[in-house]
Amino acid sequence: MVMDYMLSEEEQMMIETARTIAVEKMKHVREDYDEKEEFPWEIVKEFAQADLCGVYIPEEYGGFGKGIMGLVLVVEELCKVDGAIALSLAATALGALPIIIAGNEEQKKKYLPDIASGKKLAAFGLTEANAGSDATGMSTVAVKDGDYYVLNGTKCFITNDGDAQTYTIFAKTNPARGARGISCFIVEKGTPCFEFGKKEKKMGIRASSTRELIFNNCKIHKDQLLGKEGHGLMIAQATLDNSRPGVAAQALGIATGALEEAVDYARKRVQFGQTIASFQGIQHMLADMATEIEAARALLYASTRMIDSAKGKRTSKESAMAKLFCSEVAVKVTTNAVQIFGGYGYSREYPVEKMMRDAKITTLYEGTSQIQKNEIALNLIKESATKQTAK
Ligand SMILES: Cc1cc2nc3c(=O)[nH]c(=O)nc-3n(C[C@H](O)[C@H](O)[C@H](O)COP(=O)(O)OP(=O)(O)OC[C@H]3O[C@@H](n4cnc5c(N)ncnc54)[C@H](O)[C@@H]3O)c2cc1C
Numbered sequence: 001m002v003m004d005y006m007l008s009e010e011e012q013m014m015i016e017t018a019r020t021i022a023v024e025k026m027k028h029v030r031e032d033y034d035e036k037e038e039f040p041w042e043i044v045k046e047f048a049q050a051d052l053c054g055v056y057i058p059e060e061y062g063g064f065g066k067g068i069m070g071l072v073l074v075v076e077e078l079c080k081v082d083g084a085i086a087l088s089l090a091a092t093a094l095g096a097l098p099i100i101i102a103g104n105e106e107q108k109k110k111y112l113p114d115i116a117s118g119k120k121l122a123a124f125g126l127t128e129a130n131a132g133s134d135a136t137g138m139s140t141v142a143v144k145d146g147d148y149y150v151l152n153g154t155k156c157f158i159t160n161d162g163d164a165q166t167y168t169i170f171a172k173t174n175p176a177r178g179a180r181g182i183s184c185f186i187v188e189k190g191t192p193c194f195e196f197g198k199k200e201k202k203m204g205i206r207a208s209s210t211r212e213l214i215f216n217n218c219k220i221h222k223d224q225l226l227g228k229e230g231h232g233l234m235i236a237q238a239t240l241d242n243s244r245p246g247v248a249a250q251a252l253g254i255a256t257g258a259l260e261e262a263v264d265y266a267r268k269r270v271q272f273g274q275t276i277a278s279f280q281g282i283q284h285m286l287a288d289m290a291t292e293i294e295a296a297r298a299l300l301y302a303s304t305r306m307i308d309s310a311k312g313k314r315t316s317k318e319s320a321m322a323k324l325f326c327s328e329v330a331v332k333v334t335t336n337a338v339q340i341f342g343g344y345g346y347s348r349e350y351p352v353e354k355m356m357r358d359a360k361i362t363t364l365y366e367g368t369s370q371i372q373k374n375e376i377a378l379n380l381i382k383e384s385a386t387k388q389t390a391k
Pocket of ligand 1: 366
């Protein structure tokens with residue numbers, strides 16, 4: 001029995017499609033991609049063929065128009081099998097959202113259809129070596145020079161970096177204005193003086209590429225500016241409000257996959273003459289894992305429905321709650337899955353050690369758990385102050 005979240009027929013179809021790809025195309029190659037730390041181009045082609053790349057992109061730009069809920073359902077389903085391969089799709093959404101949110105008609109028509117069809121991947125370039133949680137500390141600059149901006153600086157930890165063709169990049173156009181001096185640009189792979197730096201060697205999500213982006217007097221046309229000059233931070237925040245449910249879905253999918261593996265193993269592994277599933281200690285662990293996963297799913301789906309119907313209103317609190325809860329549950333559940341497997345859980349022969357490694361990143365990127373808590377608390381305090389003024 002599964003909980004009924006009143007998903008539409010189309011939503012259920014998307015889940016079915018994602019499940020088929022995950023089981024038939026991803027499951028038998030996931031260890032190999034992890035071991036080789038190789039980008040999963042063959043599987044990305046499968047996503048494209050199955051029309052999964054554009055589920056969240058509006059129909060007028062070649063997508064399926066199923067909003068963030070569409071993205072969440074697909075990412076969750078794929079991540080039940082592998083949280084790293086599916087990231088190529090989720091990180092593309094992160095890179096494409098600034099265009100959906102702030103792009104003009106011309107920019108949307110130029111970039112979104114190729115992303116929706118899976119012909120091109122996207123990436124989001126905000127973080128720098130000295131500007132992680134505090135993105136306003138960035139030192140990448142974009143200096144206006146006639147019809148062009150000249151970009152200088154280095155971004156780090158960028159997902160899909162080198163494999164994506166379309167990059168949404170944040171840079172200071174007016175450093176004196178601090179947070180209000182940041183702007184967002186679309187930069188295409190192949191633009192002269194735009195290069196890729198060192199590739200990170202990571203604990204988990206090793207099938208996903210994470211690299212530096214280097215701009216060395218890189219000239220881009222002013223038509224590549226997204227929204228207005230100085231609106232970059234607002235675009236980044238609105239993007240994260242929409243993209244964090246994607247990370248939450250990644251976490252939830254990994255956790256669900258780990259629980260399935262743990263129940264299956266517990267039913268089969270015999271110690272003291274009986275299956276370990278018959279021990280109450282193991283049963284209680286499984287019960288806690290299942291309950292926390294379902295609570296995470298309910299929170300994620302409810303907040304995502306709210307985000308999809310927000311019509312431009314900020315949903316930072318709900319988005320942060322979903323990401324915080326789902327990612328922390330994923331770390332707990334995957335750690336307990338390893339525990340249930342005992343020593344075999346620590347072996348690379350079984351998938352749960354990889355699930356544990358892959359889960360950890362969800363508490364770190366797109367804002368750490370501490371940053372999500374800051375966001376939630378800040379909104380609670382604001383809401384209370386607004387209520388008081390209204391009285
Ligand atoms: C694999 C991977 C992929 C990534 N992909 C992308 C990407 O595609 N695009 C992109 O732009 N970035 C990406 N990032 C960057 C990621 O978003 C940052 O690493 C993250 O936001 C944290 O920044 P930091 O690493 O500099 O940590 P720091 O900001 O240095 O934080 C260090 C510690 O201090 C805590 N801390 C910081 N500030 C506060 C505070 N105010 N209150 C309480 N605690 C605080 C943090 O929670 C953390 O525990 C990626 C990172 C990784 C590892």
